Amino acid sequence: MTVNERHFLGFIRFALFGTDYPHGILTRAGWKEQLELAKKQTVSGLLYNAASQLPHDLRPPQQMLLKLFGRVVYYEKMNRMLNERTCEIFKIYKDMGYHPILLKGQEVATLYDHPELRVFGDIDIFVPDYDERLYDWVQKNSEGTNYVPGQGHLMNFEWKGATIENHLSLLKFYNKSLARQMEEIVTSELDPENISDFVTINQVKLEVLPRTLGLLYQIVHFSKHLIMSGVGLRQLCDITLTLHRFHDEIDSDKLCRWFDKLEMRQMANAVAAAAVLYLGLPPEEVPYDYQKDSLDEKEEKLMEIVMDAGNFGYWLKLGKKKSWWERLCKNLKQYFRIYPYMPKEVRTEIWLSIFGRLK
Secondary structure (H helix, E strand, O other): OOHHHHHHHHHHHHHHHOOOOOOOOOOHHHHHHHHHHHHHOOOHHHHHHHHOOOOHHHOOOHHHHHHHHHHHHHHHHHHHHHHHHHHHHHHHHHHOOOOOEEEOHHHHHOOOOOHHHOOOOOEEEEOOOOOHHHHHHHHHHOOOOOOEOOEOOEEEEEEOOEEEEEEOOOOOOOOHHHHHHHHHHHHHHOOHHHOOOEEEEOOEEEEEOOHHHHHHHHHHHHHHHHHHOOOOHHHHHHHHHHHHHHHHHOOHHHHHHHHHHOOOHHHHHHHHHHHHHHHOOOHHHOOOOOOOOOOOOHHHHHHHHHHHHOHHHOOHHHHOOOOHHHHHHHHHHHHHHHOOOOHHHHHHHHHHHHHHHHO
């Protein structure tokens, strides 16, 4: 990890927890790299929050600070709109008799000191009681969807300026035995008609996953995107703030059993260690023993993978115009980097990536 990357993580810690800020004076080139890292990792709002609180002699040049400010004004506008659409679509789904559950995005934004500064994404909704009536509604009331009934577990569509992503199952493992384990966990843990955990957006209470299952979901979602292409620092910040806010509500024994069933204890340990070492999470706020399998600095390697790939592997995908062989080699490199953390799922994805391509 470079000196500038470590400096950057210092700013993110400062924005998240108000810890001591990095005291080094950055050159114009150094600040330019900080802004590029923030964009790549989709945490420009956090960098602005940190930079605007620095002593004047440590702040970025005025032009760069104004550039950051322009970004966050846009984020504020979009987050206001997405919050409105989230409440509206929940009411529509409930009026149709469904039991929607809000995932990540607008839910975890509420954990930040300045929710409006979190870089926005889709509105993600788990619809456990989905049926074809919902597909028909989407076809009639949106710009359409590429989803084909019975195929896949995600239904994306554009609606009133927002991208809605309906999750028809909570998480998708490619390995069949892991997929069964995940399905059993969700089935045993979740009663959509009796959700007791909520988030409040625009004075409206919206259902979210039970806290322990919600944390599992975030860590698995983070891990799956790391395998496929990469994932940005924003998602690791989300997990860090979830641990910070809800660690007392997490069932540690249950969570650890789930990690073992899904064969992802190494990943869960590295995620927790990275949150503590790099993002400033107090170690006592990790609701499980994360040090057992972190003896070979897996947390540092994990953070390097996150910093290399950027948000959902965007920087890896810049080579998408290259031949399928070059892209396959790039993906295989990513698979092998993640292999020590989730070997069973990675093996399955490598198999599908190679032989699915050759079919």
